Amino acid sequence: MKAFTKVSGVAAPMDRANVDTDMIIPKQFLKSIKRSGFGKNLFDELRYLDEGMPDQSCEGRPVNTEFPLNLERYQGASILLARENFGCGSSREHAPWALDDYGFRAILAPSYADIFYNNSFKNGLLPVILDEAIIDKLFTEMYAEEGYELTIDLEQQQVITPSGESFAFEVDEFRRHCLLNGLDDIGLTLEDADFIKAYEKKRRAEAPWLFDTIK
Amino acid sequence: MAGKTLYDKLWDAHLVKQRDDGSALIYIDRHIVHEVTSPQAFEGLRLANRQIWRVDSVLATPDHNVPTTVKERASGVEGIEDPVSKIQVKTLDDNCDSFGITEYKINDRRQGIVHVIGPESGACLPGMTVVCGDSHTATNGALGALAHGIGTSEVEHVLATQCLVAKKMKNMLVKVDGKLGKGITPKDVVLAIIAKIGTAGGNGYAIEFGGQVFRDMSMEGRMTVCNMAIEAGARAGMVAVDETTINYVKDRDFAPSAAHWDAAVKEWQNFVSDDDAVFDSVVELDGSAINPQVSWGTSPEMVVDVSAAVPNPSDEADSVKKAGMERALVYMGLQAGQKITDIHLDRVFIGSCTNSRIEDMRAAAAVVKGRTKAASIKEAIVVPGSGLVKAQAEAEGLDKIFVEAGLEWREPGCSMCLAMNADKLGAGEHCASTSNRNFEGRQGYGGRTHLVSPEMAAAAAIAGHFVDVRQFELEGE
Numbered sequence: 090m091k092a093f094t095k096v097s098g099v100a101a102p103m104d105r106a107n108v109d110t111d112m113i114i115p116k117q118f119l120k121s122i123k124r125s126g127f128g129k130n131l132f133d134e135l136r137y138l139d140e141g142m143p144d145q146s147c148e149g150r151p152v153n154t155e156f157p158l159n160l161e162r163y164q165g166a167s168i169l170l171a172r173e174n175f176g177c178g179s180s181r182e183h184a185p186w187a188l189d190d191y192g193f194r195a196i197l198a199p200s201y202a203d204i205f206y207n208n209s210f211k212n213g214l215l216p217v218i219l220d221e222a223i224i225d226k227l228f229t230e231m232y233a234e235e236g237y238e239l240t241i242d243l244e245q246q247q248v249i250t251p252s253g254e255s256f257a258f259e260v261d262e263f264r265r266h267c268l269l270n271g272l273d274d275i276g277l278t279l280e281d282a283d284f285i286k287a288y289e290k291k292r293r294a295e296a297p298w299l300f301d302t303i304k
Numbered sequence: 305m306a307g308k309t310l311y312d313k314l315w316d317a318h319l320v321k322q323r324d325d326g327s328a329l330i331y332i333d334r335h336i337v338h339e340v341t342s343p344q345a346f347e348g349l350r351l352a353n354r355q356i357w358r359v360d361s362v363l364a365t366p367d368h369n370v371p372t373t374v375k376e377r378a379s380g381v382e383g384i385e386d387p388v389s390k391i392q393v394k395t396l397d398d399n400c401d402s403f404g405i406t407e408y409k410i411n412d413r414r415q416g417i418v419h420v421i422g423p424e425s426g427a428c429l430p431g432m433t434v435v436c437g438d439s440h441t442a443t444n445g446a447l448g449a450l451a452h453g454i455g456t457s458e459v460e461h462v463l464a465t466q467c468l469v470a471k472k473m474k475n476m477l478v479k480v481d482g483k484l485g486k487g488i489t490p491k492d493v494v495l496a497i498i499a500k501i502g503t504a505g506g507n508g509y510a511i512e513f514g515g516q517v518f519r520d521m522s523m524e525g526r527m528t529v530c531n532m533a534i535e536a537g538a539r540a541g542m543v544a545v546d547e548t549t550i551n552y553v554k555d556r557d558f559a560p561s562a563a564h565w566d567a568a569v570k571e572w573q574n575f576v577s578d579d580d581a582v583f584d585s586v587v588e589l590d591g592s593a594i595n596p597q598v599s600w601g602t603s604p605e606m607v608v609d610v611s612a613a614v615p616n617p618s619d620e621a622d623s624v625k626k627a628g629m630e631r632a633l634v635y636m637g638l639q640a641g642q643k644i645t646d647i648h649l650d651r652v653f654i655g656s657c658t659n660s661r662i663e664d665m666r667a668a669a670a671v672v673k674g675r676t677k678a679a680s681i682k683e684a685i686v687v688p689g690s691g692l693v694k695a696q697a698e699a700e701g702l703d704k705i706f707v708e709a710g711l712e713w714r715e716p717g718c719s720m721c722l723a724m725n726a727d728k729l730g731a732g733e734h735c736a737s738t739s740n741r742n743f744e745g746r747q748g749y750g751g752r753t754h755l756v757s758p759e760m761a762a763a764a765a766i767a768g769h770f771v772d773v774r775q776f777e778l779e780g781e
Binding site: 105106107109111112115116117119120121122123124134140143144172173174177178179180181182185200201202203204207208211212261262263266274275277278279281282284285288289292295296297298299300301302303304 | 333340347358360361386389437439441455456466467471473537539564567603624722741743746750
C-alpha cells in the first residue's frame with residue numbers, strides 16, 4: 090500500500106448526501122477481475138450521458154458538462170469534498186479503487202458508511218471526518234475560489250486551507266500508523282500468528298463443531 | 305457491573321488479541337466467498353506467496369453474475385453469454401480448485417445466493433463470526449451470529465490469517481413490540497425501521513433486533529430483517545438465540561453432529577443479551593402500527609405506507625435532505641402528492657438475498673394463485689435464492705402457480721437485485737422489487753426501483769399498480 094503523509098491538491102465537490110457505492114462505481118464495472126483501471130468509470134452515470142460498458146473506451150462518450158468533475162476548474166483534483174454518509178451501500182472495494190485510480194488521495198466529509206471507511210484505509214485513500222459546519226465552510230470557500238487547494242497533513246492530523254486556517258481531525262492510531270508507513274495489514278497480523286494458533290487450539294477443544302465440517 | 309449485550313458476548317468470544325492502539329484481532333469462524341469481490345484477493349495471495357490459513361472455514365459459490373434463464377444455464381459456466389461475466393465465474397472456479405476451497409458451482413443444486421446458502425447449509429451457525437465480501441452478510445446475524453460484509457482487502461486478510469483487524473462497534477437495540485397485523489411482513493418491519501432511523505442511523509453500531517415481534521418471527525423473517533441492517537447504516541444486525549433458532553439449525557448439512565449437538569446448544573443459549581445489558585442507543589417501534597411499506601425514492605429511507613402519497617420536499621427543513629428528495633423525484637419521474645397506488649409499474653422482481661427463501665416463495669404464490677398478471681406489466685420474474693429453495697418450491701407446486709398466473713420461474717441467483725446478469729430494468733421503467741436497494745441505476749441504467757415485500761410485489765403484478773395487499777386478499781376471497 091502506498092504511504093500517505095501529507096497531500097496538497099485541488100478540491101472538487103460531490104455535493105450531495107448518501108452518495109452510494111453504486112453511484113461511485115456502477116455494477117457493470119465490478120465484473121473486472123483486476124484491481125486497477127476503474128478511474129475512468131468513477132461516477133459513470135453522473136459523468137456521462139450514456140450507459141457505460143466494461144472494457145469500453147470513454148473517448149467520445151457524451152459528457153455531462155454540468156457534472157463538477159467535468160469542469161475545467163476541477164481538473165487534476167486530488168481531494169474530494171463530500172457530504173454525510175458518503176460511500177453507503179455495498180462493500181465493493183471497487184469504490185475506493187475507482188477514487189484512487191481517478192487520482193483522489195483524500196475525502197473530506199462529515200460521516201462515512203462503515204465498510205467504505207474501512208476499505209479506504211486499505212488503499213491509501215484517507216477519509217477525513219470534519220464537523221458539518223466546517224465542511225459547509227470548505228464548500229463555500231471552494232465554490233468561491235477557482236483552483237482552491239487544501240493540504241491534508243496526516244502526521245499532524247490537520248486540514249489546512251489556502252488562507253492558512255487549519256482544522257484538526259481524529260483518526261484511529263492503528264490506521265494512521267499503517268497509512269503513514271504504507272504498511273501491509275496481513276504481514277502485521279501474521280506477526281501475531283502464535284496468538285491465533287493458541288485461540289484456535291482452545292476453540293477446537295471447546296467447540297469442535299466449528300472445525301473440519303466443510304471439506 | 306452491567307450485563308453484556310449479545311454483540312458484546314460475540315465479540316468477547318472471538319477476541320484473539322486486544323492491541324494497545326485500540327484495534328483488536330477478531331477470529332473468523334466462517335468465510336463465504338463469491339465471484340465478484342474475491343478475484344483480486346486470490347491474486348494478492350498469489351503475489352505474496354501466501355497460503356489460506358484454514359481452508360475448511362471457507363465455502364464459495366457464484367451468484368451475482370449467473371444467468372437465471374433455463375436456456376442460458378443449461379450448459380453451465382460455458383453457457384454464460386456475457387464474456388466478462390463468464391470470465392469472473394470461471395476465475396472463481398479456478399481459484400477454488402487451486403486453493404482447495406469447497407465451491408457449489410453454477411449448476412450444483414446447492415448453489416445459490418451466498419446469504420441464502422450460508423444458513424440453509426448450516427455453514428453459518430449461532431455464535432459464529434461470519435464474513436463475506438458482500439454487505440448483506442448481516443443476514444446471518446438472524447442466527448445469533450456476528451456477521452458482516454467486508455471489502456476485498458479484508459477477504460484476502462481473512463483468507464491469509466483467519467482474523468480481521470477490527471474496532472468494537474457501539475451497541476444499538478431496535479425494539480419492536482406488539483403484534484404485527486395481518487399481511488404485515490418482516491420486510492415491512494425493516495423498511496419501517498430504516499424510514500425511522502435513516503440510512504446513516506446505524507453507522508458505527510451493531511444492531512440487535514429485539515422485542516416481541518422478533519421473538520414471534522420465523523428464522524427466515526429474521527434473516528430478511530438482519531439482511532437490511534446495512535440499509536440502516538449498520539454493518540451487523542442480529543437476533544438473540546432462542547428455540548426458533550435451534551430448531552432451524554438442527555439437521556442441516558454442516559450442523560453439529562449428534563455427538564456435539566448438546567454441547568453446541570448449551571453454548572448457543574448463552575448468545576442472548578443479559579437483562580441488565582446497556583445499549584448505547586435504543587430505538588423503539590410499535591409493531592401493531594406498521595402498515596405495508598413502499599419506497600418512493602432513491603434511498604431505502606425514502607419509504608411510506610402504501611396508502612400514503614409521495615412526500616413533498618418543501619415540507620423538509622434540512623436543506624441537504626430536501627435537495628436529495630428533489631433529485632429523487634426527478635430520477636423517479638414522480639410528483640409530490642401523487643398517490644403510491646397510482647404509480648405506473650412496468651416490471652416485478654421477486655427474489656434477492658432479502659426475499660428469496662421458501663417462505664417468500666410461498667407468500668408470493670398464495671397471492672397470485674388463481675389470478676392473472678396484469679397485461680400492463682411487461683415482465684414479472686420469480687428468482688429462488690438457491691437450488692434447494694427452487695427444488696422445495698417445485699415439490700410444493702409453487703412454480704406452476706407462478707407460471708399459470710403469468711409470472712416467470714427462474715434459476716437461482718442475485719438476478720435483478722443488482723443487474724449484473726441479463727436481468728435488468730430499462731431506462732425509466734418502474735419495478736416493484738423485493739430486493740434491498742433503490743439506488744439510482746441499481747437495477748439497470750435509469751431503472752426505477754420500489755422496495756416492497758413479496759406479498760406486495762405479487763399483488764402489484766396482478767393489479768398492475770401498488771395495492772394494499774390486505775384489501776387485495778379480501779377482494780379475492
